[in-house]
Amino acid sequence: MDKQSRVKYFDKLKSKEPYSHKDIYYKGKKRKLPVYEIDLDYLVYNQWNGRIASLVKSHFKETGFEIDATDQKGIELIEKFLWRSNKSANEITKKSIFDQGQNEYGIVTREGVVIDGNRRSMILRKVAQEKKESPVYFLGVVLDESLDDDPKEIMRLETTYQMGEDAKVDYNAIEKYLKCKDLISYRFNEKEIGKMMGDSEAKVKEYLSIMNLMDDYLDKLGYSGIYTRLDKTEGAFVDLNNYLNRYTGNKSKIIQWNYDESDLNELKLIYFDYIRGIYNRGKQTGSDSGDSKDYRFIGQTSKKGSFFSKEDVWNKFRDSHFENVDAINAEEPSIEKDRAENPGMSLDDLLKQRDVRWAKKTDAQLKRNMGLSREALDNINKQNAPLELLEGAKAKLDSLNTEVKAFLEDEDVYKMVREINNMTYEFTNLIKVHKKKSS
């Protein structure tokens, strides 16, 4: 159906009595807008919907074609993406719509592009097919504008409804970052974006910084724009971003040596390798499966330190890593070669298989190096253990209330105090004897 006839349909629809009303913050203030029963056939999915952005972008990157949401093939693709974006939530919504119909009103533009309610309209359609109903109605507000009239305002509205306080179904983690990046390209500033997403300006800046790292990771692998390759990796990027921020500018005391930017560069590259390895090695069983959060020991900012915090541990870890992994990298076939050899496979799947193959090859090395370095770090931490333990014990003793009966009159307390007294006396003697011997 072309745009004109859709606009005509909606203009006519709006002259009818509304089904209900919905409060929307629109164009600077809260408004009560009429809700209509809209024939599903006149709706167009919004392919730029943040929920499926990584899939849509990866598809574009792979094929070079933008999806046409008005064409049957495009519609099917978008429906597939929408369903895939969060299957379990979709199942729940489907059951609810099957039993009760649509509860939440959506929002569409003047030409029928769904701003809020893409997922619901997709499920409505599925349910209608199962129930063999026709026509099917979608309940939603019809805006006065079309997408082209005021893209910025529509974008804002969309973000508010999809990412903001009203985000009913959790998005795939990656989409949030993509959304920020998109909005920046639409010349929203961080503060505006924060407002739409119900986040602080600082948080948006953090999202953008994480997005940069994700792009950087994909670029370095030659996977630019294939965001599907970031599936489930969000946590690792959040961590890495945090470490790099903390350590940039050489202002951290957690790191015990005078590193420079080239060391941060290496930290990042190693981290990228571990992300690629850990998230692609698949489910493993047995004692050597390793904890997927192990990568934190590489750079974490906690007081216990990380490999990066101790110069000696880091140097060994780093040298072993690059020596072995670079050798494996040198043997990895190029993407072009892989594509040529596997012409039928989609790019998305092919890259995934590349990662799986690489993860298998590097797995032993990554794990071994991780294990050795953890042991080295533990040993260093143990050196400080006596003082730490004693400080802890002293703090506990300090907190005793020595004025209460429970302290003064309890025989057991007295015994315990004597025992502690004896222990410390012995400790002192041990140290004295040792000092004498060694002097």
Add this chain to the structure above:
Amino acid sequence: MSSVELNIDEDRNEFIITGDTEAILNNRRAKYFFQDFLKSSFLENGQISVPYREEKEKDNTLKKIQTVLRKYKIEQTDSAEIKEVLDHYYRELENFELFSAKARGIWNNDLDVAEFQAFKDSVHRHLPARTLYPKQFLAAFHLAFSQNSCNFSVPGAGKTSVVYGAYTYLKNLPKDNPKYVNKLLIIGPLSSFGPWEDEYKECFGREANSKRLSGGVGKDERENHLLSIEPIDDTPELTLMSYQSVSFNLENLRYFLEREDNKVMVVLDEAHKIKNVDGGVWAESVLGLAKYCNSRVVLTGTPVPNGYEDIYNLYEFIWPDKDVINFNVFQLKDMSENRFDPRIERLVNDISPFFIRIKKSDLGLPPIEDHEPDYIQMGPVQREIYDFIENQYIGYFEENENVLAATAELTKARFIRLMQAATNPDLLRQPLEYFFAEQGIQDDLYIDDSEVINKILRYKELEPVPKKFELVKNKVKELIQSNEKVILWGTFIRNIKNLQKYLAANDILSEVLIGEVPVERDDLPEEIITREKIIRRFHQEDCPFKVIIANPFAVAESISLHKACHHAIYFERTFNAANFIQSKDRIHRVGLEPGVVTHYHYLLSENSVDETIHRRLIEKETRMLELLESQEIPLISQNMNFDVDLENDIKAIIRDYVRRTTKA
């Protein structure tokens, strides 16, 4: 072996790397460092372009490029052009290597004997009025040959002479020698200006041609000096300036330092004062000048008053951007917290070649005699007042284990007294209780001090002269009769002034050195008596006054009286050990004739806090000296806090009080 070559394109603000750039591109660590951190472009012809945004980023970017190439063992050469453009950078780099090797050699006792002898001869010739002692010679040699260095010697080690020794050697080098200098810029506290000028005369045997730029010197005058176009030989040799004024005169100072014929040795005196004062403005501005100096000197006896982070800026000044200290400020702070931190050894190793430290024991000073204290019995009224205060206040501390809460209570009482006195001192005769009652406040903690305050108000009638004053007078008289001069140290300004009056009434003339006596300045009228004038006069044979009464807060640093007097009498002290030790050093320092014994006398009121203070100061002094003498870089705060140890001082007061009162 193939290598990459560094070039610079100044028009486009970029460095260009040519040659075997494959070595970079095939190393993913190097490649991504250039790409992500240096924002480089990899050109189609294989060259790599590394941009720098502004002029001042140039050195830094170059440093990063060179560091990373070295890290990944990629051979590198510099084009002739880049060497020319960044001449300054390369010279500093070369100097750093050359001079630090020299410094390391001296530090390791690996001297070129002939060179050292030549140095000594030159200094002998050009510093006619002063003979350096061996350690000073070594320190001056170290400074002259390392060109930039720190001197962390103890107070009284004669750091000023060391600087003049090195300076005169460098000044008498041929003018085309790159190490040649011909001017001195001293940046230090106002009180240091006098000593620098006096010492000049004592070293060179002639008045210094000096110019002070701080302390009442107008803007025009400063500008005229710094921007002078007079022949170099006609401009003052010595320029003296305070840390504070550096930041206001940065541009002019830069001009001054860069003037063609001006080869300036810049000295930071009492350099610990630049650390983090005034939000770091002083430090930043002083550091900004570093690269324009021909020679850089840092002087301080206490390089790490708080922690290792304190030396960071000192080293940034002597060798900017050379990372002599391989830790950041946060790491240094962290290291200061743990005496066993293994990094400390590395730090001390790294900084060692660049500093010289003469300890007190190196000075070979003639002995001192700490006399047993003289005890004074208070007059009956004084005793009564003292006991009252002690009973009330100390008893109070004793009962209230929480010292802070007790202090707060006392403070409150004092505030009320203060408010009362502001309107009508007669109110002081009333007990505080009245005030609390008037205000409807139930306060069990008040101290009834009205009766005592009455006595205090009449104290002068009841006992016109405190007993301690009498003993001071007797001791001073004795010393003057045996032809000695003497310095008296006190704490309270009013006591100092009253003592001066009392001594005068007994025909003993004295001068006081306290905060309100001005430091010498060019703009002060001739008739104003300054600290310097008092000290100069004191040194003269026919000086009418034989006594100086001083307050260690005002003059514990940077005055020397050892040539004039060998007796100090302490009639009043606080718990502050740093001040105490410094005040002792005023008469016990380099330049004393052999065999001259320096005497310290202590006057204590019997059964009073005087005894506690005395005991605590001995404890603190012993520990502090042990520490200063035992470590190369003594970290004071790590071991103890000498200046403020209120908790333990108050505990000592209470213990002594309890001992005395239960004995009775």
